[in-house]
Amino acid sequence: MRFKILFLLPLLGSTLSQGVEFEKEILPFLNASCVDCHKAPYEENGRTKKPKAGLRMDAAWAILAGSEDGAVLVPGEASKSELYTRVTLPHDDDDFMPPVDKADPLTPEEVELFKKWINEGADFGDWQGNLEGKPTEVTNEGNKIPVSEIQEVYKRLSEGLTKPEESVWKPVTEAGGRVQRLARESPLLEVDFRLTADEADDEAIGSASVVAANIANLNLSKTQITDEGLSLVSEMPRLVHLNLSQTGLGDGALKNISGLSELRTLNLWGTNVTDAGLKQLKGLKNLEAVYLWQSKATKAGVKELTKALPNAKISLN
Ligand code: HEC
Numbered sequence: 113m114r115f116k117i118l119f120l121l122p123l124l125g126s127t128l129s130q131g132v133e134f135e136k137e138i139l140p141f142l143n144a145s146c147v148d149c150h151k152a153p154y155e156e157n158g159r160t161k162k163p164k165a166g167l168r169m170d171a172a173w174a175i176l177a178g179s180e181d182g183a184v185l186v187p188g189e190a191s192k193s194e195l196y197t198r199v200t201l202p203h204d205d206d207d208f209m210p211p212v213d214k215a216d217p218l219t220p221e222e223v224e225l226f227k228k229w230i231n232e233g234a235d236f237g238d239w240q241g242n243l244e245g246k247p248t249e250v251t252n253e254g255n256k257i258p259v260s261e262i263q264e265v266y267k268r269l270s271e272g273l274t275k276p277e278e279s280v281w282k283p284v285t286e287a288g289g290r291v292q293r294l295a296r297e298s299p300l301l302e303v304d305f306r307l308t309a310d311e312a313d314d315e316a317i318g319s320a321s322v323v324a325a326n327i328a329n330l331n332l333s334k335t336q337i338t339d340e341g342l343s344l345v346s347e348m349p350r351l352v353h354l355n356l357s358q359t360g361l362g363d364g365a366l367k368n369i370s371g372l373s374e375l376r377t378l379n380l381w382g383t384n385v386t387d388a389g390l391k392q393l394k395g396l397k398n399l400e401a402v403y404l405w406q407s408k409a410t411k412a413g414v415k416e417l418t419k420a421l422p423n424a425k426i427s428l429n
Contacts, residue, residue: 131228131229131232131235132225132228132229132232133237134229134235134236134237134239135236135237135238135239137225137229138225138226138229139239141218141219141222141226142169144215144216145210145215145216145217145218146169146209146210146215147169147170148215149163149164149210149214149215150163150164150165150167150168150169150170151163151168151169151170151242152168152170152171152242152244152245153245165179165180165181166179166180166181166262167179167180167184168242168245170241170242171240171241171242171243171246172236172239172240172241173240173241173243173246174241174242174245174246175195175236177247177263178263179194180262180263181294181295181302182263182266182294182295182298183295185230185234186230187230187233187234188230188231188232188233188234189230189231190226190227190230190231193230195230196226196227196230199217199218199223199226200223203217247261262352262376265352265374265376266294266298266300266328266352269300269328269350269352269374270298270299270300273299273300273325273326273350274299275293275297275298275299276299276301276323276326278291280322280323281301281322281323283319283322284303284319284320284322284323286319287312287315287316287317287319288305288307288308288311288312288316289303289304289305289308289312289316289317289319289320290303290304290305290306290307291303291304291323292304294328294329299326300326300327300328300350301323301326301327301328301329302327302328302329302330302331303320303323303327303329303330303331304329304330304331305317305331305332305335306331306333306334306335309333309334309335309336310334310336311336312332312335312336312337313335313336313337313341314336314337314338314340314341317332317335317337317341317344318341318344320344321344321347324344324347324348325347325348325349325350326350327348327350327351328350328351328352328353329351329352329353329354330345330348330351330353330354330355331353331355332354332355332356332359333355333356333357333358333359333379334357334358334359335359336359336360337356337359337360337361338360338361339361339362339363339364339365339368340364342356342361342365342368342369343368344368345368345369345372346368346369346371346372348372349371349372349373349374350374351372351374351375352374352375352376352377353375353376353377354369354372354375354377354378354379355377355379356378356379356380356383357379357380357381357382357383357403358381358382358383359382359383360383360384361380361383361384361385362383362384362385362386362389362408363384363385363386363388363389363392364389365383365385365389366385366389366390366392366393367392369392369393369396370392370393370395370396371395372396373395373396373397373398374398375396375398375399376398376399376400376401377399377400377401377402377403378393378396378399378401378402378403379402379403380402380403380404380407380409381403381404381405381406381407382405382406382407383407383408384407384408385404385407385408385409386407386408386409386413387408387409387410387412387413387416388413389409390402390409390413390414390416390417391416391417393417393420393421394417394420394421396421397421399421399424400423400424400425401424401425401426401427402417402424402425402426402427403427404426404427404428405427405428405429407428409428410428411428414426414428
């Protein structure tokens, strides 16, 4: 009898303790499957590699700070935590994490533990992780959540802007666009025509003008948009990310972008843009990245634009 009780004690101990232990049970699989792409910026071959989507998973403060789009973890609610939902999608979904063939997917047991840990309140215990780059704490409605630079930008852009009801953007959805809020309570929107890219012409994309003032991220990759059609974006003063990759756009499109002072990234991969067009971007002092792979731009054009925008990463490949 005594033997039996002794044998059961460790088991009892683990079921009665506070629950899942982050450092012992969660951190090892995050390190194995996620942290390579989601960690503090580092140098590789003379280039700074930034964490994907601005999300770092190498520190407790960073996981709580979330990605460039906001929080990814809602303690107590795994189903509302993108950190969790991304690992539960079908593996062929574009949003599945880790990206297929890039790292080992979590096992069903790990997924289950992850869920349990979040639902129990996402307690990191004593683990802090990498404190490098930790911003000064900004009080955020009473929660001590550090706010990243881009979140500050989104916050500033939201000031005085009304949060539109879903019914307002019905014309966009009907025209084949996907509209999402940047965060549940945010008036800022992300609009994406990739799913219907083959049919998305100027008229379909023009439907987005009903929410033009609210659009912070616009993805027109592979759509049929024309230089004239792109005049639409000049009505979007809050654009932060604009993806025009693999479209037929050329220099004529860029004059519509020249006044978008909040723009941080501009993707012109696979377009007909040339060095002459790049000149229109010189005034965009907030630009952080311009992608020009397989465009008609040359090294000379890139060099000239870099002179005007020394802080931007302008890449031809
Ligand atoms: C091979 C690199 C790579 C690995 C490994 C990886 N990710 Fe990602 N992750 C990305 C990229 C690229 C993005 C941005 C594109 C996107 O949103 O899908 C991203 C985006 C995300 C986002 C969305 C952030 C946001 O709000 O936009 C979450 C959450 C995320 N990853 C979680 C994870 C988790 C959890 C793991 C491990 C199970 C993981 N990632 C492993 C590359 C990676």
